[in-house]
Amino acid sequence: MHRSFCSQLKTYFIQTKCCSLGAVSNMSSAQPKGVEMVVEPVSCLHDEPVSIRVHGLNPGQDVTLQASMKDSKGINFLSYAHYRADSSGQVDVSKLESLGGHYKGIFPMGLIGSLVPAPNEYKYTRFFKRDVENPNIVKMTVHKGHLSDEALCSPVVGEPLATLTHLRHYMSPGVQRIPVRFGKVRGCLFLPPDLYIIAGNGPFPGVIDMFGSAGGLLEYRSAQLASRGFASLALAFFAYDDLPKHLEEFNIAYFEEAVEFLLKQEKVLKPSVGTIGTSKGGDLALSLATFIPEVKAAVWINGCNANVQSYLHLQDRTIPPLDIDVSRVKLVDDVLDCYEVLENPEDHPETIIPIEKADAHFLFLVGLGDKNWKSESFADQAIERLRKANCNNYEIHRYMSTGHIIEPPYSPFCFATYHKLIKTSMLMGGSQKPHLEAQVHAWDSTLIFLHKHLSVPRVKL
Incomplete structure (x- = not known):
């Protein structure tokens, strides 16, 4: 029943940045340049699935993928999952198992579906979207190592390897x-x-x-x-x-x-x-x-x-x-x-x-x-x-x-x-x-x- 929404929307700019990270990693070799996180489609209806991939990692490198999204009241929801890059230095969440975090196993939409109130929010807050004319803005990041939610929320976590912004709409164009x-x-x-x-x-x-x-x-x-x-x-x-x-x-x-x-x-x-x-x-x-x-x-x-x-x-x-x-x-x-x-x-x-x-x-x-x-x-x-x-x-x-x-x-x-x-x-x-x-x-x-x-x-x- 799901139909692609990407063709109906204007193209949104994705900013991906690569930088060294102070977080602990299980990899002793230098971090390669050009780490990139890709979500396709970058903008879609909220009932549509997306593919999430990371390229440019070291083979076997441990990373944490994190997502965050705010509801209409500004309450922050977070999710994260631990992955280990394949032999080509890639993470494809539709093929690789999450080793820990908010879910385990193969779960292609786990990062979005497992969003929960951030540690500093009331834990039994239900996500409500009231301003339906505006999309949900999902910010995704990739970090070195397998980090806990406390480490991810710490001010000293360091810069992520890559970031992007993904938009999820409730109203298609023209509604x-x-x-x-x-x-x-x-x-x-x-x-x-x-x-x-x-x-x-x-x-x-x-x-x-x-x-x-x-x-x-x-x-x-x-x-x-x-x-x-x-x-x-x-x-x-x-x-x-x-x-x-x-x-x-x-x-x-x-x-x-x-x-x-x-x-x-x-x-x-x-x-x-x-x-x-x-x-x-x-x-x-x-x-x-x-x-x-x-x-x-x-x-x-x-x-x-x-x-x-x-x-x-x-x-x-x-x-x-x-x-x-x-x-x-x-x-x-x-x-x-x-x-x-x-x-x-x-x-x-x-x-x-x-x-x-x-x-x-x-x-x-x-x-x-x-x-x-x-x-x-x-x-x-x-x-x-x-x-x-x-x-x-x-x-x-x-x-x-x-x-x-x-x-x-x-x-x-x-x-x-x-x-x-x-x-x-x-x-x-x-x-x-x-x-x-x-x-x-x-x-x-x-x-x-x-x-x-x-x-x-x-x-x-």
């Missing part, structure tokens, strides 16, 4: 970002470039994009969806602008108005739209597909099959929230483990969303290492409900050792994060490498699913 204030609806609309229409690929499938119980507005997934040919409305539903500040109750009319807005757009394909939701956004995605006829495809990411945390008012009734038992919260290494907090939906059938009544298709993306709540159990209950109704309108992908926060590809892995709603850090779960690999598969599956169920089949002449 439009349009802030939305339509009736009560608040959010931001992202439209694919006009060149897609010129090429005969428009109008575009429409998608409503929602996240979880932290509230506010997150735009980065919608920006990436627009870069892949979708008209995506990043929808806020509380704690944003003039919306309610707390997660207490919702009315389906708000989401109906959002669907109405999206379908009013000239560039949006009629007559239906899709939705994608993570965590609390997952049960909202199920509700939109069940109670709003125009919603024909729903992507559920580590959500619940019941309505959680707030009342949902429909036209003729109200679905109460699934109960929460706070006595089940555990404290693990100063982080809250809320895995057992939600009650079993089957014990509270009045909270379950009757998705078997939906005229829509469902994609369930499940992290089997989710420690935020029991996503696998919730997905299984949802699917069993569809099976009992003789519905086969669903797909499910289960990902081993994958945590709660399944993002688009190459987003830094987040094992635990500070949560605004409860004002402390919560366990999200998962293991770094399998989680990052799952994100690639989940994203491609999402794009394929949405295109399949929202695009109008073209007639072959």
